[in-house]
Amino acid sequence: MTAIAALRQARVDQVGSFLRPEDLKAAFLRHARGQLSRDELVAAQDQAIAGSLARQEAHGLPFVTDGEFRRLNWQVSFSDVSGWDLWSGSWAQFLKSPDNLGQDEHHNAKGADAVLSFRTPATSRLKLERSFPLTELEFVRKTTKTPAKVTLMGPDRVCQMCDIEGSAPHYADADGFLADVVAIQKAMVTGLVDAGAAYVQIDEPSFTGYVDPATLERMAAHGEDPLANLRRAIEADNQVIAGLAGRAVFGLHICRGNRASMWHREGKYDAIAEAVFGGLNYDRLLLEYDTERAGGFEPLRFVAKGTVAVLGLITTKTGKVETVDELRRRLDEAARYIDLDQVALSPQCGFASGIGGNALSEAEQWRKIDVMMETARRVWG
Template identity: 75%
Template sequence: MTDLRRIRVDQVGSFLRPETLKSAFLAHARGTLSMEALVAKQDEAIRALVAKQEALGLPFVTDGEFCRLNWQVSFSDVAGWDLWAGSWAQFLKSPSNLGEGETPNEKGTDAVLSYRTPATGKLRLVESFPAKEAAFLRSVTTLPAKITLMGPDRVCQMCDVPGSAPFYADADAFLADVVAIQHAMVTELAEAGVAYVQIDEPSFTGYVDPATLARMEERGEDPLANLNRAIAADNAVIAGLPSGVTTGLHICRGNRASMWHREGSYDAIAEAVFGGLQHDRLLLEYDTSRAGGFEPLRFVPKGRMVVLGLVTTKTGEVETVEDLLRRLEEAGRFIDLDQVALSPQCGFASGIGGNMLPESAQWRKMEVILETARRLWG
């Protein structure tokens, strides 16, 4: 069996949805297609996607997040925090995931600011959305399955904590319940045979983004204390998993509809984050100068894998093997390349609308990643 902790290629989770699936979601949102019919369309699209990944030679498969309106609804079917209903309303308002005045390949509005949701009761897991995804994915492939979940710090940042009284007095209390629920979700995935669980924490770049840091300080928060709390929360979510389950944590600067939302290098948080997280694989956005240089990789402990997201999912321009090899060689000045793997910087479609590139470019980018890995690591 392949040791997924050591694989040299990775994929962050989502793939571009086919037009037939986009149309089905929109029809359901408008009330003209039943949920049963939508699920049938999802299943059909996932089968085709899995076959494509298998033919390409990827070491694991995802379902492309084809059952999700956006990446965040992994934390849905949770009583007391109704993100799911708000997601449908937002999708119907903007199927492309672009807000008013927003432009692809430019800085967009941070969803954390726009869609804060208050708790309406004590959080309770009704049904695990990722568990339903995993059950179907594992039924249509013999390859290992990878499932992604929104990280606890991101959930906490999306909560209107002051508006959550009397159920939650502060962010610490809310986060504790989020962690308990997500630990239960991850444990259920492991027990169901999911081989690779990835936590998505774009919130971590908030601790280097000047605008986000300023907002924290305006609220009287201590960014360093928040960061340390976030690291502890992410470690608690994966604590006690069986040794055969590979864990990853992904960090980016925003990916909705080919936009970005935060900026700042890893330097200020690298020692705490890279040294403190207990996940097997750290998947780091590195496709633009917004991520800074590779110097912070010196803080990655021996034995932990770093997946460098050198291939952008924001545009259709396809990277070359030669360019990727040069960047990997540069990274090798600060970390042993035996600890390194290669991937896109984020998913290709954080929401239904997807990023602004053709499906052909998506698959060509994956082919270039595979070829680069073969050239460098064999």
């Protein structure tokens, strides 16, 4: 079995981000205030990433990520694109609220709105200036020989964030905008694979918008057809990795929002499972399953043969550490609908979608990783 084939079948996974060390967060803030040069910030990032890589290896993970330690939030993967000014105010927003950087409407544990949603217009035709994820990968590759995973915001998520009407005359409709996003992301993914990325993950929290009542209402208000949007989204994600099969592992992550231990959307997978689980040409589907918001495991019957369903049974939203027995019971429940040979285990999302991170400690974060590893050993050997 090749290294890529073995990684494709790995029984554990990690969605991408880890909690940033406090000294790294302080370095970001000093840089934003003009008190630390860009080179000094990069040096702080390098040091923090090297430490995280060593710790991931020590805990036995089959691949490593840079923890997204160079990002203000997870969406930065699509930041160095001219014509897309979502980031023009990011540093200012960070200065205003360094522990609560985000772009979307989210809900806290009581369901209250925390941040208002908005869309950003394109100011010109999109053009890739620099692949931010490639910079991330290059440092990981020169620092460790362990296989590297890189994460990118998916094309449908970018499209959902765009004010298409406000993008004229550069874009007349969402189809034209999405086509350019796909072309850019295809180039980024190809560059990552050429540079030795073993595992590339596309993040598409947008998919849960097609079952979330509030999002469906917004689509209707804009005259959009959710089913047509969903079909277009699946095709776009498949185009991003077309022609690259076998050269790396490709995963697609679906969640309901994660910033600062909050969530963005609600809704079960049932209504979209057949189209999404059966229609995506990805090796691994990383699925949030840590709360009742995700519903039951019945939709897993639609996961295509040969695709691994990575069940996000471990929450990153709280510090309560799951037990091996709890996770095994939930895996047994899932086995009623999908063979466990087609299943893996992971946290439901990253531990820090934004630089502030979620409401748990680093110690709790690593205890969750250890419980995941032990559960996998007991279930799969």
